[in-house]
Amino acid sequence: MVLLPTLEAAVRRLTGSGVPGAAVYTQHLTLWVGFLGAMLATSSGHHLALSTVDFLREGWPRELARSFGSAVTTLICAVLAYASFDMVLLDKGRVDTLAGGVPEWWFEVVMPIGFAVMSVRGAMKAPTRRSRIFCFVIIAAVLPFVVSRALAVKGAGFLTMPDGPTLLHGHTARFGAPAGLLLFASFLLGAPVFVVMAGFALLLFYLAATPVASVPAETFRLVVSPTLPAIPLLTVAGYVLAEGGASRRLVRAAQGWFGWMPGGLAVMAAFVCALFTTFTGASGVTILALGGIILPALISEKYPEGFSLGLVTAAGSLGLLFPPSLPVILYGVVAGVAIDHLYIGGLVPGLLMVVLVAAYGVWMGIRNKTPRQRFEAREALxxxxxxxxxxxxxxLIIVAVASGFATIVESAALGAAYAIVAEIVLHRDVHPTRDLPRVLVHASTLVGSVVILLGVALGMTSYLVDAEIPTRLLTWVQAHIHSQWEFLLALNVLLLVLGSVLEIYSAIVVLAPLVAPLGAAFGVEPVHLGVVFLANLELGFLFPPMGLNLFLSASRFQKPLPLLYRKALPFLVIMAVGVLLITYVPAITTGVVSLLKPAR
Incomplete structure (x- = not known):
């Protein structure tokens, strides 16, 4: 995947035409990488999910909750495996081929295999022997439908699944409401988010007498997204840098250049955390990786412990608007907005948020008379x-995209190759055989959890569109909200609250398809809307009582949550000012895009 887009960019520059089929093969390979990663995520328990089950009492309450989650996971993945198998058999009869005559259905095969493996793994992870047996009974109940569907190709099928209205004699609501409540309960009890979303999609399609193969069909439709491969490529780049000594080198550089300022160490913390988050795409990784370095340094320089805790907690999410941040790519894919424009539009708003937090650090440095090191040009250089x-x-990514030298996927491939060469050959922090495979596995696990979530979310979105839910929502909003400013204010409140309880990738795939058409109806420029959307989610990480950064800091530094609530509050207010400026002064975003809009 790294090689093909890189070759495509180079050959196109040299000859004027690229490598035949390179982009299409890269997109289809992303499906394989995503499903292999999803299988790994199921095995290791790294799918996005609420961790509420850990708050239950040890013993039968926790076992019961986990057994229920395992049963739901097993059932939904087994049905998805059947639906994917049905889709593959339907597509096998077509003549769709890629460059070189490779049948497209060859790439689809990973979907039924992947869902089947996830179903079995879900059963094996059940906490008790009795619950594991129950889960395997579920798989055994679905298996005859798979066998019958395979035999039906030769006219020997013996079992068909009736549609919902026929089976339920039209009483779909009586079945749908309890089933929906059970799915929601499984979400609250820790079932993976993708399982719950897929369950709702399957349920809605089934009750509407639509083939359940519509869900995996929408998942496969991901491969036609020209920007999707940027997700695994930039994830690899970020994980490779995080595995190496990038954090130490960035801290040293920031100390050399900012240490002379009043509050220089706090300024350094803000900028380094922002930069590190752009690599990893996750504020949690930044807090866990840099918190142990930056927090002791701040306290040793006479910064109050509470301020230091709040700074590290807040700064972890500051880099989400900068390239090569993964949430920006995901929003662009889901909302259909040009990712290169989002990156350019997010530069000044992202810098504004960093500067506001850094300015508070300067004020605290002056107030507490923190020591300042002498600027030494030699050490700084x-x-x-x-x-x-x-x-x-x-x-590299900004220049490649803004200059038109490479597409976002090609730039991501260049970035991944660049990071691998830098850490293995130049810095020698990552061993090519001992470390790199482990890093790639970790990266693919994250990619798998995101791609599978995005895929099933598209299935659910497809149903919502068919049912005209966005149109009805738009009609309701237009009837109750009468101006662009009222819409943006309501959006700020909604995203702040939901951003504090939803993981960022879940929030993007669930909310972006609904918010984007509403923004268009109120005349909000798409790039501006995307930046406002992501900035609000960035702020939601600090919003009590459920903000993700608050939980991560409490866990990382062994501090009580109420203490984190208090110490992060000043940063929440400061960043809220930044979000309001970004929201109500569109020129902060759109002005830069109009000046630096990349060539098409």
Whole structure:
């Protein structure tokens, strides 16, 4: 996947035409990478899910909750495996081929295999012997339908699944409401988010007498998205840098350049955390990776412990608007907005958020008379030189996209190749055989959890569109909200609340398809809407009582949550000011896009 887009960009520049089929093969390979990663995520328990089951009392309450979650996971994945198998058999009879005559259905095969493996793994992870037996009984109940569907190709099918209205004699609501409540309960008890969303999609299609193969068909439709491969490529780049010594080099460089300022160490923390989050795409990784370095340094320099805790907690989410941040790509894919425009539009708003937090750090430095180190040009230049390869990654992607040299996928491939070469060959922090495979497995696990979630979310979105839910929602909103400013204010409140309880990838795939058409109806520029959307989710990480960064900091630093609520509050207010400026001064976003809009 790294090689094909890189070759495509190079060959196109040299010859004027690219490698035949390179983009299409890269898109289809992303499906394989995504499903292989999803299987790994199921095995390791890394799918996105609420962790509420851990709050239950040890013993039978926790076992019962986990057994219920395992049963739901097993059932939904087994039905998805059947539906995917049905889709593959239907597509096998077509003549769709890729460059070189490769049948497209060859790539689809990974879907029924992947869902089947996830179903079995879900059964095996059930906490008790009795619950495991029950889960395997569920698989055994679905298996005859799969066998019958395979035999039906030769006219020997013996079992068909009636549609919902026929089976239920038209009483779909009586079945749908309890089934929906059970799915929601499984979500609250820790079932993976993708399982719950897929369950709702399957349920809605089934009750509407629509083939359940519509859900995997929408998942496969992901491969036609030209920007989807950027997700695994940039994830690899971020994980490789995080595995190496990038954090140490970035901290040293920031200390060298900002240490002389009042509050210089706090400024350094804000900028380094923002930069590190752009690589990883996750504020949690930044808190866990850099918190142990930055927090002791801040306290040793006489910054109050509460301020230091709040700064590290808040700064973890500051880089989500900068390239090569993964949430930006995901929003672009889901909402249909040009990712390169989103990256350019997010530069000034992202910098504004960092500067506001850094300015508070300067004020605290002056107030507490924190020591300032003398600026030494030699050390600053040496530290910058040591970190040059780490700082070069976002610069490479920005220049490649803004200049029109490469597409976003090609830029992501260049970034992944760049990170691998930098860490293995130049810095030698990552061993090619001992470390790199492990890093790639970790990266693919994240990619799998995101791609599978995005795929089933498209299935649910497809039903919502068929049922005209967005149209009805738009009609209701237009009847009750009468101006663009009222809409943006309501959006701020909605995203702040939901951003505090939903994981960012879940929030994007669930909310973006609904918010994007509403924004268009009220005349909000798509890039501006995307930046406002992501900035609000960034703020939601700090919103009590459920903000993700608050939980992560409490866990990482062994501090009580109420303490984190208080210490993060000033940063919540400061970042809220930034979000309001980004929301109600569109020129902060759109002005930069109009100046630097990349060539098409």
């Amino acid at each position: 040496r530290a910058l030189w040591v970190a040059k390869w780490d700082l070069g990654l976002p610069l």
